[in-house]
Amino acid sequence: MRLGDIAQETYSSLTVNKVRSGLTILGIVIGIGSVIAMVSIGQGAQSSIESNIRSIGSNLLIVSPGAQRGPGVQVSAGRGSAQTLTRGDADAIANEVTGIQAVAPEISRRYQVTARGTNTNTQVIGTVPDYPAVRNVEVEEGGFIADQHLRSAAKVAILGPTTRDDLFGTSTTAIGQNIRINKVDFMVIGITKSKGGTGFLNQDDIVFIPLTTAQRFLSGDEYVTSVNVQTESADVMSTVQADITTLLLERHNIKDTTLADFNILNQADIVATAASVTGTFTLLLGAIAGISLLVGGIGIMNMMLTTVTERTREIGLRKAIGAKRRDISTQFLAESVMLTFLGGLFGIGLGWALAWLVSRFGGLTTTISLQSIALAVGVSAAIGIVFGWYPARRAARLNPIDALRYE
Amino acid sequence: MIECHHITKTYVHGDVQTTALKDVSFTIRDGEFIAIMGPSGSGKSTLMHILGCLDTPTSGDYILDGHKVSELSDDALADIRHEKIGFVFQSFNLLPRATVLRNVALPLVYAGAPPDEREKRAAGALRASGMPEDRWHHLSNQLSGGQMQRVAIARALVNDPSMVLADEPTGNLDTKTGEIVLGTFQELNRSGKHTIVLITHELYVAEHADRIIHIQDGEVLEDKKNPRKIIVQNHAI
Numbered sequence: 001m002r003l004g005d006i007a008q009e010t011y012s013s014l015t016v017n018k019v020r021s022g023l024t025i026l027g028i029v030i031g032i033g034s035v036i037a038m039v040s041i042g043q044g045a046q047s048s049i050e051s052n053i054r055s056i057g058s059n060l061l062i063v064s065p066g067a068q069r070g071p072g073v074q075v076s077a078g079r080g081s082a083q084t085l086t087r088g089d090a091d092a093i094a095n096e097v098t099g100i101q102a103v104a105p106e107i108s109r110r111y112q113v114t115a116r117g118t119n120t121n122t123q124v125i126g127t128v129p130d131y132p133a134v135r136n137v138e139v140e141e142g143g144f145i146a147d148q149h150l151r152s153a154a155k156v157a158i159l160g161p162t163t164r165d166d167l168f169g170t171s172t173t174a175i176g177q178n179i180r181i182n183k184v185d186f187m188v189i190g191i192t193k194s195k196g197g198t199g200f201l202n203q204d205d206i207v208f209i210p211l212t213t214a215q216r217f218l219s220g221d222e223y224v225t226s227v228n229v230q231t232e233s234a235d236v237m238s239t240v241q242a243d244i245t246t247l248l249l250e251r252h253n254i255k256d257t258t259l260a261d262f263n264i265l266n267q268a269d270i271v272a273t274a275a276s277v278t279g280t281f282t283l284l285l286g287a288i289a290g291i292s293l294l295v296g297g298i299g300i301m302n303m304m305l306t307t308v309t310e311r312t313r314e315i316g317l318r319k320a321i322g323a324k325r326r327d328i329s330t331q332f333l334a335e336s337v338m339l340t341f342l343g344g345l346f347g348i349g350l351g352w353a354l355a356w357l358v359s360r361f362g363g364l365t366t367t368i369s370l371q372s373i374a375l376a377v378g379v380s381a382a383i384g385i386v387f388g389w390y391p392a393r394r395a396a397r398l399n400p401i402d403a404l405r406y407e
Numbered sequence: 408m409i410e411c412h413h414i415t416k417t418y419v420h421g422d423v424q425t426t427a428l429k430d431v432s433f434t435i436r437d438g439e440f441i442a443i444m445g446p447s448g449s450g451k452s453t454l455m456h457i458l459g460c461l462d463t464p465t466s467g468d469y470i471l472d473g474h475k476v477s478e479l480s481d482d483a484l485a486d487i488r489h490e491k492i493g494f495v496f497q498s499f500n501l502l503p504r505a506t507v508l509r510n511v512a513l514p515l516v517y518a519g520a521p522p523d524e525r526e527k528r529a530a531g532a533l534r535a536s537g538m539p540e541d542r543w544h545h546l547s548n549q550l551s552g553g554q555m556q557r558v559a560i561a562r563a564l565v566n567d568p569s570m571v572l573a574d575e576p577t578g579n580l581d582t583k584t585g586e587i588v589l590g591t592f593q594e595l596n597r598s599g600k601h602t603i604v605l606i607t608h609e610l611y612v613a614e615h616a617d618r619i620i621h622i623q624d625g626e627v628l629e630d631k632k633n634p635r636k637i638i639v640q641n642h643a644i
Contacts, residue, residue: 005516012504317500320461321514321562322489324482400461404496 001327010334013307021339024303028343028383029350031293032376036351036368038289041358042282044366049274053267055195055203057135059101059234060267061241063093063227063248066260083223084261087211089251090227097243099236104131105224107214113207114180115167122163124181124207126214134230137208142175142190145210153212157181158190160206181207184217237268296343297383304336304391315395316403329396336388337381344380348373409435409458409570409602414467416453416625427453428464429625435604437569440596442605442613442633445622452574454622455606459492459572460484472569489514493563493601497575499555501562503548507538510547511561518566528565536561537591553584560591570602571595577612589615590639615639 014021065084090105107126112119129145131137137144139158149156157179159167168174174188186209195203215222231240241264248262249255308315315328355366416428427450435441445451456462457469460476461484469476471491479487488494493514501510511529520528533543536557542550547558556576563571573592577585593615596603605616613619614637621629 001516002519004522016504313500314502317496317502318513318517319485320459320488320494320500322485322517322566324485324517326482327517401456404500 001330006330006334009331010338013311013335014338020303024299025339025343025346027296027299028293028340028380029296029346031289031296032344032347032380033350033354034289034292035286035379036348036372036376037354037358037366038285039282039372040351040355040366040368041362041364042278042285043369043372044355044359044364046275046278046282047367048365049278050271053271053274055136057228057230057267059231059237060134061229061231061237061244062265062267063089063229063244064225064263064265065223066263083221084252085224085227086222087215087224088222089248090224092247092251093227093229093244096247097240099232099240099243101230101232102130102134103230104128104134104228105211106131106226106228107211107219107223108225109219111181111218113163113167115177118167120163120166120205122160122166122205122207124209124214124218126209126211126218128211131208131228134228137195138193140191140193142188144190145208149210150212153216154210155184155186155213155217156189156210157186158192158208159188160192160204161194162202162204163207164188164191166205179207181209182218234268237266241266293379293383297340297387300336300339300384301387301391303339304332304388305394307335308332308391308395311395312398312403312406315398316400316406319398319400320404325396328398329392332392332395333385333388336391337384340380340384340387341377344377347380348376351376408437408470408472410468410470411458412468412470414454414457414464414469416450416457416462417465427625428457430467431622431625431627432467433620433627433630435602437602438596438599440593440603440605440615440617442607442616442619443622444607444610444613444619445628446608449622450625451606451608451622453625455572455574455604458570458604459494460487485517489518489566491569493566493568493571495556495559495563495571495573495576497578499552499559499579501547501555501558503546505547507533507543507545507547507550507558510558511565514562514566528567529561532561532565533558535564535595537594551584552580553587556580556584556588557591560588560595564595564601568601570604572604572606574606575608576605577607577609585612586639593639611637 063085087105090103094100094103104127108123110121111124112121113124127145128150129147132139132144140161142158144158145156148154159174164174167179168177174191177188178185179188180186192204192206211224229240229244231237244264245257245260249257249260252261254260318328352368355368358364359366411431411433414428414431415426418425418427431454443451443454453462457464460471463477463479467477471487474487476484476487502513508526508529511532512525515525515528538554538557538561542554547555550558576588580588589612592603592605595601605613607613614633614635616633617636619631619633620627
């Protein structure tokens, strides 16, 4: 049989009962469409979470104070939030642990910040010149905190772009102007580049000041909120983490590691955890959508079995005039593959539309990868073959005599 | 040349054995017009299936144009069917949603012939069966019974088979139309190219053939020349 004849037979038999063919195709459309949409939502969530985590820096360890723990009972050992880390700890880490690129301690607290007639409540971070390198901050205009600012506890400030807009608007130049934090005047010397993020994750709504200035004029004590440590490479992160633990336990005179008054967050762990969570999430969504695809496939099989029964006499006739088994099975397989192929095609459209709607109104950037489209087309064709195979075989094996007699 | 040597066909349904044909032997020469006649249950349908290579005998030999057909595979039988045999059925068995031309060309589709050759040969077969040309592009379910059977005859002829097997071809037609269809067979037979085997239970229909084989209870009762052949004079539709 020629390809053109197969196409003609397929077309004419699928158009005989358009409603039935359409409904069967719809099953596949929904299946493929939901697989594509769900996988793209999952992948979108994964990439947005990962890029958020990566934007805080690379090869990063964050040492933060933790509550002291007694055996069995958790005892809060600080005033409000625990304060156990000092700038001395940060210096000791920088000097005594090997494999470290840079160390940047920080004090962060929210303050009401005012400028001429405007004010905003924002995160104020007191830190050191190494901070931009460690935490992936880039300066757009002006400069960042310099060593001399730190030594002299200079009252200078670098604003995030959101804070700049809140205080000065977009039209005027902020650099050289004064702002007031907690009744202390600071001069704006720089603006950072936007890092994106919204709501709680807005990394642009921020003010940087020298660490010494923050300690002297704002907090009034020696403690730091956290110490950011950048290691030389990803390979040494766990070694460095262990070394810092040992060093700080020693400095804080703690013998039992379970009683440590600090925590070390490893960025690689966060990324891995997030990736595994979003991966599972994607798999779950895909699996649920896959079930609807399976149901669609069963719909195809059901329709093909009905068709074979309805056309028993026709099959008998075709065999009587010289059709071989292969001709008959090819014809029925072509029909089921055509059904799933059309379903796959429209399904990609539906999935794409759903993903677009989620991006547009759901606030999540979805990505449709070429992979998931190729997978969908492959899977739909495979469904056509798998679920069409049994009915086609049944048709091909019909005995022509019985088939011709069939009423 | 069709040779049947001691053909026996036995069906087994569970424990029950039914013998449909017992030791049937006869020979049909090329170009003969022969009728196989018998009441229902006589085994004539089974014989037709074997002659049409739709089935193989349990024992005995069936030799078609020198090919021993018994013991061939399904697909090999399919090849013989489209090379040597044209079928005409009682209920026409046309594809309802296809045009007359498409129906006639269908055997050539399975033979793998190119489209323009199919069209040419289908047109030739339709002319030979006396189908008016203005109906060639009609869908087959828009035709009358007599016209449908002409299309079926054209389909049987399109492969230029050595044998046309007609199974009760007049069974679904009124007497007048049936007569016309039988006339068409006689016309085809007169050209000398086709052996025609007519299977029927009616003596009147059988009497349009040159020779009648009487089958009863699976055995050949009588095999003789038809002394009173009815010749259809005008087979126009």
